[in-house]
Amino acid sequence: MAKKELVKIKVNGREREATVEPRMLLVHFIREALGLTGTHVGCDTSNCGACTVVLNGKTVKSCTIFAVQADGAEILTVEGLMSNGQLHPLQEGFKEQHGLQCGFCTPGMLMSSYALLQMNPNPSEEEVRWGISGNLCRCTGYQNIVRAVQFAAKKMLDNKAAAQGGRE
């Protein structure tokens, strides 16, 4: 058996580590070594995007990268979106706009949308569709997902404006 490797990753702001085989995929590290099962294994062939996480600020499909490659990196998973007991505006958007039915694709959709809004806080419908083009949903037909992301974008911009207004 191949030599095991110590992998240290900052996950949702917390330093985590485990000693694993080099062939362990990042998604299995997150789910099995760390017990964070919000990140889903969907197709396992790099198509569906259910396993999407944010790695050093960029989305990746965690079924198509080895955990050892992420040694020393920072990762955000769906568990890290909520803060102070409050849903993230994206989570709120998916709830309010019915952006999910079975919910299987939702963690990946949320992470892709999160990265999109970091890059582009006010995306057009077309830009939202580009942002989630690596995520498949078999239930919704995407309409409500697009609305959910735009709901969140508006809320985040409003919150930002309110915070800035408050400071002046």
Place this chain on the structure above:
Amino acid sequence: MIPPAFEYLRPKTIPEALTHLEQHGDDAKILSGGQSLIPMMKLRLARPAYLVDINRIAGLSYVKEEGGFLKIGGLTREAEVESSPVVRSKYPLVFDTTRVIADPQVRNLATVGGNLAHGDPANDHPATMMALGAQIVATGKKGERVIPIESFFVGLFTTALEPGEILTEIRIPAPPPRSGGAYLKVERKVGDFATAAVAVELTLDDKGVINKAGIALTNVGPTPIKAKKAEEFLYGKKPDAATIAQAAELAAADAQPSDDLHGPAVYKKGLIKELTKRAIARALDRAGK
């Protein structure tokens, strides 16, 4: 699917990586973006005993214009090319190509170097780099050598890279004034491999006559195909509808597609003809006809 076991090597420098490659020979594979290699390992189509992860080597990721070339570092991600201002403004063919490769998550890891070194005729950059007349810089124990793209793709999944070499840079000649390019691809769904695709790069002289034409085809043969007859036909002509239609016929004649799940060969020839026509028109438009 769990890939077969391997030893993981993480060199910090190119010489260190080359030493690993020399030591392990055919048992070693370079891990770059991993977006083709990892799926192949899951399917046991590749079972390297050693993976040499080059992602921790500094200074291999860049997009810059220098000495009459656009230089793309061997580790540059597709997403970095996609967001590069110089690519967007001066290299529309490269920009078009990068945008239709897989999806945003895959492009955040996948590298242009890997897209070429993998030698898959279904990949998109090979035809584009052929249309642009790019050069590949390979670094080995004996130093660097420059490989013209025309002799880079040897066969299915086979390139001119030697086992001990790393693709460290791609050089694209800077386009003269009045140049334009376009990449058009038909895919069943976003992120799929091309059923067929066409890369076109054209340069016009001050009279509007084509004095440089590069045309290459994706996924219609064991390697990317340079549509030489179409290129030669366009050279020295002032393009009109009849000329473009004739060039498209010639490009389709050079295609060697086979029947598969994407469609029958005759359909793919038809695609090449139509895509060539449209890509030439778009390239001319961008060249400022």
